[in-house]
Amino acid sequence: MDLYRKFRSAGRVILQVSAVVGLACGNGCSVISQEGVHSVSIAPDDQSFVINYQRRSKSLLAVIATDGYVPTILLEPEQGIRFDRPRFSRDGEKVFFIRRRKRDQGDLYVIDIDGTDLARVTHGQEGTQNIQDIALSRDGGTIYFINSGFFGHYSPIAASRPHNMDFYSIHAGGAGLERLSHRNSYALYGLSVSPKGDSLYSRAEILALTTPREFRHFSYQSNYQHAFTSQYPLSEITEDGLVVLSCAKVQRSKPGYNSREKHDLGDGWAVYGFGLYLIDIDEQVVIDEIVHLPSYLDSPALFHDQQRVLFVRNDSVYGGKAGRELWNVNIDGSNLHRIVSEHLGELE
Numbered sequence: 001m002d003l004y005r006k007f008r009s010a011g012r013v014i015l016q017v018s019a020v021v022g023l024a025c026g027n028g029c030s031v032i033s034q035e036g037v038h039s040v041s042i043a044p045d046d047q048s049f050v051i052n053y054q055r056r057s058k059s060l061l062a063v064i065a066t067d068g069y070v071p072t073i074l075l076e077p078e079q080g081i082r083f084d085r086p087r088f089s090r091d092g093e094k095v096f097f098i099r100r101r102k103r104d105q106g107d108l109y110v111i112d113i114d115g116t117d118l119a120r121v122t123h124g125q126e127g128t129q130n131i132q133d134i135a136l137s138r139d140g141g142t143i144y145f146i147n148s149g150f151f152g153h154y155s156p157i158a159a160s161r162p163h164n165m166d167f168y169s170i171h172a173g174g175a176g177l178e179r180l181s182h183r184n185s186y187a188l189y190g191l192s193v194s195p196k197g198d199s200l201y202s203r204a205e206i207l208a209l210t211t212p213r214e215f216r217h218f219s220y221q222s223n224y225q226h227a228f229t230s231q232y233p234l235s236e237i238t239e240d241g242l243v244v245l246s247c248a249k250v251q252r253s254k255p256g257y258n259s260r261e262k263h264d265l266g267d268g269w270a271v272y273g274f275g276l277y278l279i280d281i282d283e284q285v286v287i288d289e290i291v292h293l294p295s296y297l298d299s300p301a302l303f304h305d306q307q308r309v310l311f312v313r314n315d316s317v318y319g320g321k322a323g324r325e326l327w328n329v330n331i332d333g334s335n336l337h338r339i340v341s342e343h344l345g346e347l348e
Contacts, residue, residue, distance in 0.1 A: 036324025039299040043092045050086040059083045090140030104151035106131045121174045138197040146188045190234035203233045232299040241282045244300040248274050
């Protein structure tokens with residue numbers, strides 16, 4: 001694992017991760033409906049990536065070449081339909097995604113990379129009525145997903161959102177639906193499969209797929225607290241156990257920081273932007289903070305050569321003007337830039 005050895009020899013930053021801090025949500029709730037890029041998945045050969053893009057009431061899927069950023073529309077907008085969370089198949093020939101009819105209705109679909117052979121995998125049956133996130137098994141034959149059994153709120157002052165979440169699986173062809181957990185969790189965000197294919201990782205918990213199925217915490221300690229507010233906070237886990245996590249930093253409020261640099265939580269606490277963190281899941285340590293920005297960061301996608309990361313950046317949460325944009329950063333934090341091309345205007 002050359003990347004891991006490099007950070008070890010350089011004197012890595014080790015942060016023991018701890019309890020999840022709930023962030024009072026104005027930002028985490030509202031970003032879901034904002035315009036721009038919402039998530040990204042990288043092809044197995046690193047030659048292209050797929051995004052779901054929202055513009056006004058329109059939603060589309062596009063495959064974009066890594067070299068030159070030339071987009072190809074995979075699915076044109078449909079009236080009243082939103083496309084969410086595209087994921088490349090393991091062979092790079094198909095894209096799985098969520099097709100959402102309403103905020104409380106979303107099914108799993110698959111389409112060939114050339115835009116043909118669109119097929120429905122789930123049909124709104126019990127356990128698939130409101131899919132939130134998806135991940136593929138190591139052999140590509142099984143789709144794991146998080147489903148929400150209830151859309152609403154438990155408090156008169158809270159916004160309606162998905163709740164009663166659990167893990168499920170289904171064969172890529174649509175058979176063999178199975179419920180993997182029975183917790184009816186208030187919220188589950190992030191979904192990635194372990195290198196051996198024997199565990200599912202969310203942002204805060206790990207579900208063992210062996211018998212008996214057991215949960216354990218995926219949590220770390222630091223000299224500051226982490227608040228995980230991204231909708232899609234985890235990249236895919238690499239074969240050698242690396243994952244990129246996007247999360248916010250929560251620290252005691254510092255005098256002299258303006259609203260562009262922090263988000264006050266009250267009681268003397270504030271969020272100071274978001275970071276992307278490279279984690280070794282076996283040792284449960286943060287190898288390095290890749291980047292830290294005064295922005296909401298989401299949907300990190302680590303290239304398979306482990307040299308750089310694509311992610312969604314949203315400055316508007318912290319008072320900036322930019323919405324949900326796609327950004328690139330090298331794994332060592334260098335070459336941070338927004339992905340801009342005249343061709344991206346075609347998605348407007």
